[in-house]
Amino acid sequence: MAKYSDEFKLKVVKEYLEGPLGYKLLAKKYGIPSKAPIERWVKSYKVFGLEGIRTRRSKEVYSVQFKPSVLNFMKETGASYQDTAIEFKMNNPSLIANWNRIFLEEGIEGFVAKPKGRTPMSKNKKPKTLKQEKALSREEQLERENELLRLENAYLKKLKAFQENPDAYLEKHKQRWHSNSNKKDLD
Structure with missing residues (x-):
């Protein structure tokens, strides 16, 4: 506003x-x-x-060729931003000052329209694990594989114990859970 x-x-x-x-x-x-x-x-x-x-309510768009010609006129004549804006029938001299700053920082490439918004996500999603494995050395990969096998082994042992005697397994873990919750309550 x-x-x-x-x-x-x-x-x-x-x-x-x-x-x-x-x-x-x-x-x-x-x-x-x-x-x-x-x-x-x-x-x-x-x-x-x-x-x-x-x-102005609507934003007027100026061509890439127009902007350098305005700056060139200003440089050749020594006109102020205000006088240059009047010459080119613009009512916003600060826009010309902004163009000048962009030209000094980025050159003519700064006037080319840049895409706005977020870049679209790629359709081909690559699994993250591939990137991690490539970054890890051979020794680290083997250690990671060992850890995964240990976890799988522990899971299978617990599953077997549960299948053999579900009530005893649940009772054992129920007691452990209650003892942990009592410790939390005391803190």
């Missing part, structure tokens, strides 16, 4: 054009931190009329 409404901008611009107050006094009167926005509004209003101070 815009910091200042279109009605407020028009009121300040008209007061400047019709009244005795200058940029600084108007900024002080309306609590605007500097006189620069008022100067921009007045310049834009003089050139474009009411359209010059209106906040």
Whole structure:
């Protein structure tokens, strides 16, 4: 959302054009931190009329070829961001300043549209274990396999004990569970 409404901008611009107050006094009167926005509004209003101070609702897209031509004009003529914006019938000089910063940091490639949003997930899901196994040395792989075999062996022993005598197995583990819960209650 815009910091200042279109009605407020028009009121300040008209007061400047019709009244005795200058940029600084108007900024002080309306609590605007500097006189620069008022100067921009007045310049834009003089050139474009009411359209010059209106906040645009839709984002205008400029071509990749247009942006360097604007910056080239500014460099050749020595025009300010505001004057350049007026020359190219734009009401947002800060957009040109942003283009200049991008051009200085990234060059012409910075103007090429970049895809927005998250990258799509690949359709071919690769199992994570393959990556882990490749990263592990041969010795680590063997240790991991040993550990898995031990776990499988312990599981099978418990399963066999349960199948032989389910009541005794459950009673044994029930007592262990109760003794653990009593220890927790004492803490």
